[in-house]
Amino acid sequence: TQLLEQSPQFLSIQEGENLTVYCNSSSVFSSLQWYRQEPGEGPVLLVTVVTGGEVKKLKRLTFQFGDARKDSSLHITAAQPGDTGLYLCAGREGGTSYGKLTFGQGTILTVHP
Amino acid sequence: GAGVSQTPSNKVTEKGKYVELRCDPISGHTALYWYRQSLGQGPEFLIYFQGTGAADDSGLPNDRFFAVRPEGSVSTLKIQRTERGDSAVYLCASSPGPVNEQYFGPGTRLTVT
Numbered sequence: 001t002q003l004l005e006q007s008p009q010f011l012s013i014q015e016g017e018n019l020t021v022y023c024n025s026s027s028v029f030s031s032l033q034w035y036r037q038e039p040g041e042g043p044v045l046l047v048t049v050v051t052g053g054e055v056k057k058l059k060r061l062t063f064q065f066g067d068a069r070k071d072s073s074l075h076i077t078a079a080q081p082g083d084t085g086l087y088l089c090a091g092r093e094g095g096t097s098y099g100k101l102t103f104g105q106g107t108i109l110t111v112h113p
Numbered sequence: 114g115a116g117v118s119q120t121p122s123n124k125v126t127e128k129g130k131y132v133e134l135r136c137d138p139i140s141g142h143t144a145l146y147w148y149r150q151s152l153g154q155g156p157e158f159l160i161y162f163q164g165t166g167a168a169d170d171s172g173l174p175n176d177r178f179f180a181v182r183p184e185g186s187v188s189t190l191k192i193q194r195t196e197r198g199d200s201a202v203y204l205c206a207s208s209p210g211p212v213n214e215q216y217f218g219p220g221t222r223l224t225v226t
Contacts, residue, residue, distance in 0.1 A: 006155070042117070042204050042217025043156065088155050099144055099211035100169055103155030 004015035006104030037086040117218035148204040149217030
């Protein structure tokens, strides 16, 4: 079973600060996804990265996939209270397990006004 | 259109009892997934269906857990002889196919007393 380690587990910052969340594995994934989850709801997909070295931007969020496709990062610029939530990375394996997602343990982000 | 729905939203049961959790996927989605999320953790894969058949059930923890999808739409996750360690949020997701984005339901919170 492939594992994803996410860090930090908890992040508490002030509005306007920047932050980075990391997702690391010793295994290669065919793609990696980032989700955001609110209390009482299921995860919602933010982005999928597929190619090693790929960078994607979604407004103030920047996602990067490592060259070897084993790690990824999420960077938020000028965080806002509305960014508060649980952020999850998830890797998609290949072959017959292609449908299965392996999730990291999540980063709980709190942005204080 | 309607998203993934799960019933019940909350279920409290006594240790040793049998429970059924239901998932109604998005209409037309052929792939359906079950995950389990413990407090403070990321979702953990249980099983994935492509149509009526289980394409990957490698995440089911033991033979007390069973899932069906007899007509390729609604799925039921069945847990026999529940244990306190089964307490978690059970998430269901569906997608048009195994390579597509997974859309998650709000989950069923199971508490075993």
